[in-house]
Amino acid sequence: MFHSSLRLTVAALALTTALPAFADEVNVYSHRQPELIQPLVDAFTAETGIAVNVAFVDKGMAERLQAEGDRSPADVVLTVDIARLMQIVDAGVTQAVQSDVLDANIPETLRDPADHWFGLTARARIVYAAKDRVADGEVTTYEDLASDKWKGRICTRSGLNDYNVALLGAYIGHHGEEAAQTWAQGLKANLARKPDGGDRDQVKAIAAGECDISIGNTYYMGQMLKDPEQKPWADAVRIVFPTFENGGTHLNVSGVALTKSAPNKEAAIKFMEWLSSDAAQQIYAETNNEFPVKPGVPASELVTSWGSFTADALPLADVAKHRAAALKIMETVDYDG
Template identity: 40%
Template sequence: MFRRALMATALLFVLPLAACGQGDAVGSADAAGELNLYTARHYDADQQLYRLFEEQTGVKVNRVDGNPDQLIARMRTEGANSPADVFVAADAGALWRAQEAGLLQPVSSEVLTAAIPANLRDPEGHWFGLARRARIVAYDTARVRPEEVDTYEEIASPRFRGKLCVRSSDSVYNLSLVGALIEAWGPEKAGEWVRGVVANMARPPEGGDRDQIRAVGAGVCEIALTNSYYFIRLASGEDAGDRALTERVKLAFPSLDGRGAHVNVSGGGVARHAPNRDNAVRFLEFLATPEAQAIVATANSEFTAANGVADPAPVSAWSGFTAHPMSVTAYGRRQAEAQSLMTAAGWR
């Protein structure tokens, strides 16, 4: 199903994306001192990373923005003439899809192998996780006890009938979570969980994760599925209303089979036809440095991914949780099954 959707998407993007704006300039195939970055991450923090990499290396970063499927379709259309050096996405499933499409090449880097834990990267080096985010629960402390949301099973239990807010099934974060549950539990139990989630919805899915958190604060629902960094941004941002909201709404880190919370990654890989391959590897290695990891954590509220790099404030206030050790490569392999289960259950 995913491959058919990807092929259909490719037909829509035969021409270069018109919506890339200032990030649509790419260098020629033989340009020295450049890096052509195809990125599905759209965070202000990343601009700091690009500037620092340019300052430290003298390599100019040319950025092309889009969602993962747009960028994958573009790279497929460009073929061997693609100027892409690095593909970056905010989900392990998207990285896996690029790999499955034959758009990434394996990289042997002692720096990356030492820095990035094995469960956060492709075993053959096609891509590497470079920042972590947990998919967990925001809950109303006035109506929910922490022990009521300390496992993923409880999210789909009758206790929360009509009391759950969640975004749509086409959210790659939800697809990866359900993929992880299939990997851990098998399709039968995971399907039961998905049906329980649909039964528990307080409203049809709408908006992003911050909308779900705010809906909990507004009393629309008692619990919501969210990525950790959205909540941390609200709690540590400049908006007084958002900070006040997080005094009442808190985060719970449910455990999957007693082994920890589901964790996804943002990451990147070297494009198959990268004209500036050395710069591409250099860029990924830069993202794994303590300095770059600290920028991602501080400015984007994600958890660090590199070994031995502690989370700085304010992220450190939430970083004491146990992360499930599942390999993130499972999320992509299971996404087609996840989508099938969610569609069958009426999760739209």
């Protein structure tokens, strides 16, 4: 199975192009929250002696790297979702990394065929089902979510959200654009309410009786269980792993890429490789409620308790190719309207 976490050397939260480059450090632009990064950075520095400076970049990472150009201090970018990884690659601000270590540790379906991005953790796009209103075995496939039996019973966040666009991109990969549009229309017809909020808001709606199932990422269950206010929402549902017909459960990733400018390239690649190691993958598993991507590294006890599944074999690179078509379908069916 598959997972994610890291640390922040806060001295460099305000990384700028004036930051000096030393051979014994790595500069990271991260879309991931600092608290998720900290444990990994600490462990890497303790093992290698290489300092890691992290700047949290919530929005506009690709644009920032383009504006900085060759003067950028960033060596590595960390982000979530295949769409964000491809946005950075398509902006022309990354470079390929040929690494036997990364190739050995990360499954081929979860890395770029051209070696510009590598998945580090995985999250499954699953169904949260009301324990008291959805029978065991009632949720089966993604395709079935568009059937009439779910009329008025489904809650989702915006159809234009990256996670839902990626799921629809995977649907296109399995069945083609025409079938995907029919499915999106059917899913919309089954909504209990207009899409609103994030994945956890949908689970809250289930707990309130507004709908019976929702689509969400697995790690949100772990986050809700840790929050006293949200724990009752989590307690009201169980996780179900749908599959595509003749396929598996859809995965998305958090990932890493080497910048084109990379002033500390050698140390940066060492950091990337370490993030795919047993030690780093175990930290991801225990702190972030995600699945490690390296085969053989176990998920946390909590994540394991949610059940087992077979990951879909469709490469994420293929899913990414269908992003534009998936967005167009969501707009055509007016999913959020």
